[in-house]
Amino acid sequence: MSGTAQRSEKTATGLGWLPWTTLALSIAGVAVASYLTYEHFMAGSTLACPDTGVVNCVKVTTSEYSRLFGIPVALLGLAFFVGMTALSLPPVWRMSSPWPSRLRLAAVLVGVVFVCYLIWAELFRIDAICLWCTVVHALTLVLFALVLIRQALDPEGG
Amino acid sequence: MSRRVEQKAQARERIAAQLAAQQRAERRRRLLLAVGAVMVVVVIVGGLVAVRLAGGGKKTTTAPSGAADAQIMTALTSIPDSTFATVGTDGVQAAPSAITAPALTAGGRPKVLYIGAEFCPYCAAERWPVTVALSRFGTFSNLGTTHSSGNDVFPNTPTLSFHGATFTSQYLTFTGVETTTNEQVNGQYKPLDTPSPEDQKTFDTYNQPPYVKSGGSIPFVDLGGKFVSSGATYSPQVLAGKTQAQVADALKDPSSPIAKAVIASANVYTAAICGITNNQPAKVCSTDAVTRAAAKLGKS
Numbered sequence: 001m002s003g004t005a006q007r008s009e010k011t012a013t014g015l016g017w018l019p020w021t022t023l024a025l026s027i028a029g030v031a032v033a034s035y036l037t038y039e040h041f042m043a044g045s046t047l048a049c050p051d052t053g054v055v056n057c058v059k060v061t062t063s064e065y066s067r068l069f070g071i072p073v074a075l076l077g078l079a080f081f082v083g084m085t086a087l088s089l090p091p092v093w094r095m096s097s098p099w100p101s102r103l104r105l106a107a108v109l110v111g112v113v114f115v116c117y118l119i120w121a122e123l124f125r126i127d128a129i130c131l132w133c134t135v136v137h138a139l140t141l142v143l144f145a146l147v148l149i150r151q152a153l154d155p156e157g158g
Numbered sequence: 159m160s161r162r163v164e165q166k167a168q169a170r171e172r173i174a175a176q177l178a179a180q181q182r183a184e185r186r187r188r189l190l191l192a193v194g195a196v197m198v199v200v201v202i203v204g205g206l207v208a209v210r211l212a213g214g215g216k217k218t219t220t221a222p223s224g225a226a227d228a229q230i231m232t233a234l235t236s237i238p239d240s241t242f243a244t245v246g247t248d249g250v251q252a253a254p255s256a257i258t259a260p261a262l263t264a265g266g267r268p269k270v271l272y273i274g275a276e277f278c279p280y281c282a283a284e285r286w287p288v289t290v291a292l293s294r295f296g297t298f299s300n301l302g303t304t305h306s307s308g309n310d311v312f313p314n315t316p317t318l319s320f321h322g323a324t325f326t327s328q329y330l331t332f333t334g335v336e337t338t339t340n341e342q343v344n345g346q347y348k349p350l351d352t353p354s355p356e357d358q359k360t361f362d363t364y365n366q367p368p369y370v371k372s373g374g375s376i377p378f379v380d381l382g383g384k385f386v387s388s389g390a391t392y393s394p395q396v397l398a399g400k401t402q403a404q405v406a407d408a409l410k411d412p413s414s415p416i417a418k419a420v421i422a423s424a425n426v427y428t429a430a431i432c433g434i435t436n437n438q439p440a441k442v443c444s445t446d447a448v449t450r451a452a453a454k455l456g457k458s
Contacts, residue, residue, distance in 0.1 A: 062311045064399030112199055119203055123210040127308070141203070145196040152192035153185070 018150050022143060023088040029081030029139045036074035036132055040066065049131045060130035065121040073118065077136055080111050084143060105151055108144040115140045226301040226318055226402065233406035234286075235293045242425055242447040244412040247454045249422030251392055254385035254430040255456035257369050261434075262360060262383035264331040268434040271333050272320060273361050274377035277307035277340040277347045280390035281377040282317035283397060286405065287423030288379060289318055294428055294442045295435065296327025303402045307340045307347070312394035316402045321350055329435040330382070333357060337376075381427075382434030385455060391426065392419035425451035 040061055049057035060066065066073055086092065087104045115137045122129055247253075262269045272288060274281030282305065289298065302319035306312060320334025335357060338347035353361060360380055366373040370388035379387040396419045397405055408416035429451035432443035442448060 056309065058311050059309065059313050062395065062398075063313060066398075067395075116199070116202055116206070119206055123206055126313070141199065144199065148192040148195055149189070152188035 018146055019088060019090065019093045022146050022150075023085065023090075025139050025143050025146070026081055026085040026088045029136060029143070030078065030085055032132055032135050032139070033074060033078035033081050036061065036136065037072065037078050039132075040072045040074040054127075054129055055131055056128040057130040057132055059128040060122055060126050060133060063121075063126045063128075065118070065126060073114075076114070080107065080114075080140070083107055084111075101151060104147050108140070108147045111140045112144040223304045223319075224302065226303050230303070230318075230402055230406040231298070231301065233409055234290055235297075237290065237409055237421065237424075239445050239447070241409075241412045241417070242421060242428075242445065245418055245421040245425065246447065247422045247425050247451045249392060249418035250426055250454065252387070252389065253391060253423075253426040253451075253454045253456050254379065254381055254387040255370070256384060256433075257364065257386050259364060259369075259383045262380055264333070267327075268330045268382035269333065269380075270330060270382065270431065270434075271335075271357055271360055271380040272377060273335045273337065273353060273357065273365075273379075274320075275338040275347065276304050276317075276319055276321070276336050276350065277310060277338055277342075278376050279306040279310055279312035279315045279394045280375075281336075282306040282312075282315035283390040283392060283394040283419075284377045284379070284387075284423075285318045285320065286397075286420045287391065287427055290409070290420060290424035291427035291431060292325060292327075292332055295329045295431060295439070296325055296332070299324050299326075304340060306394070307342070309342070312398065315394045315397050316400050316405055317397075318402065329438050330431065379427075381430045384434050385430040387427075387430075391423040396420075426454050430455055 039057075049055065061074070068076065084104070084107055087100055087107065092100045118133065119137060122133070262271060270288075270292065272285075274284070276282075289301065292298070301323045302321055304317060304319045306315040306317065308314050319336055321336040323334055325332035325334075333354075335351045335353045337349065337351060337353070339350050341348050361378055364370070364380055364383075364386050365375070365378045365388055369386050370378075372388070375388045377387075377389070381387075396415050400408070400416070405416055405420070408414040409420060411417055412421070425447050428442065429448050432438075432448055433452070433455070435443070437443040
């Protein structure tokens with residue numbers, strides 16, 4: 001079956017569950033990252049999270065690792081999820097151009113590397129875990145898996 | 159003839175089957191690669207958690223505690239006028255406010271009272287400009303170094319400590335009170351300095367609206383009964399991850415974020431102090447930076 005025929009079939013029968021799941025996770029990521037960004041600029045004063053012991057969102061969101069090159073990491077996370085939401089919209093999945101899938105792949109690769117860095121910082125430098133950040137990390141890891149598997153199953157359409 | 163056609167059809171079918179098998183194998187290979195990559199990430203994250211749980215690789219990022227060394231003291235007391243002028247006051251988010259109250263004095267000289275605690279990150283931020291400003295009017299000895307609590311906002315903010323420090327000046331007196339350490343025992347920070355009854359009364363009276371925005375916050379600074387400040391004048395975030403020596407060193411560069419925050423705040427404190435020393439010494443109080451900073455002082 002040719003690529004064109006596959007594309008026609010994909011359009012006719014729908015995208016399947018994976019792209020829709022990617023869109024839903026990206027929107028959830030936008031919501032959580034927006035909250036963290038808001039809290040970053042409010043000095044974490046209303047974070048719904050314990051502030052003593054190992055789980056301590058404020059300690060994480062006000063630490064030196066809450067910024068990268070002066071940019072709040074919460075804002076970088078928000079930009080990531082907004083970008084992923086745009087790239088996960090059904091019309092973008094249906095595009096015949098290879099660029100959306102390449103961008104998705106590049107974004108989740110960068111995202112997952114950044115998540116590993118932030119987990120390292122939480123565990124070994126800040127000595128505290130932020131619940132909301134962990135939600136963001138989990139969403140990014142699942143997005144990474146979904147995008148990679150989709151890319152493997154449909155390398156041309158991604 | 160028909161046998162030849164049949165052979166060709168069989169060959170086509172064989173090729174088609176081979177192609178389909180190749181495609182399936184390729185698809186399986188790609189899927190394995192993808193699943194492998196996901197597994198690698200899961201193993202990395204799991205490994206980080208396992209190492210941490212096993213107690214390995216932990217590094218404390220707290221700045222050292224002890225006496226402020228000569229390098230820090232020199233950096234704090236040798237900031238040129240040009241740096242104060244270049245920085246100005248743009249970096250401050252708040253400034254001491256003028257109040258109407260009886261003069262706060264000690265030994266016939268105006269008194270600056272600071273009340274804070276070593277665990278408090280906002281106190282950690284504020285000690286830097288208070289020290290820089292006061293050092294233009296006199297000399298500190300036995301200043302300590304410490305950091306804010308690791309379990310509060312802006313954890314481990316590097317700072318100085320007024321506990322045990324003395325300040326000598328011909329223009330004013332200074333009392334620095336650190337009510338607790340940064341160490342917790344049974345959920346409470348260990349007590350350190352106890353304010354005198356007079357200082358406690360000043361705190362209770364003037365660390366309340368309308369003199370300050372919100373009552374009871376620390377750090378509280380009363381400058382001669384003419385100005386009060388409650389809370390930090392800039393964000394402790396600026397100091398995150400630095401040692402005291404790095405903070406002091408950054409004050410040499412007027413373009414550094416630390417200098418922009420600390421020196422701008424020191425300018426408004428200097429202006430307030432000039433307001434209680436009758437603008438003495440003139441070589442400090444008549445500088446452009448200080449006269450411009452005076453305009454930034456608030457009204458309560």
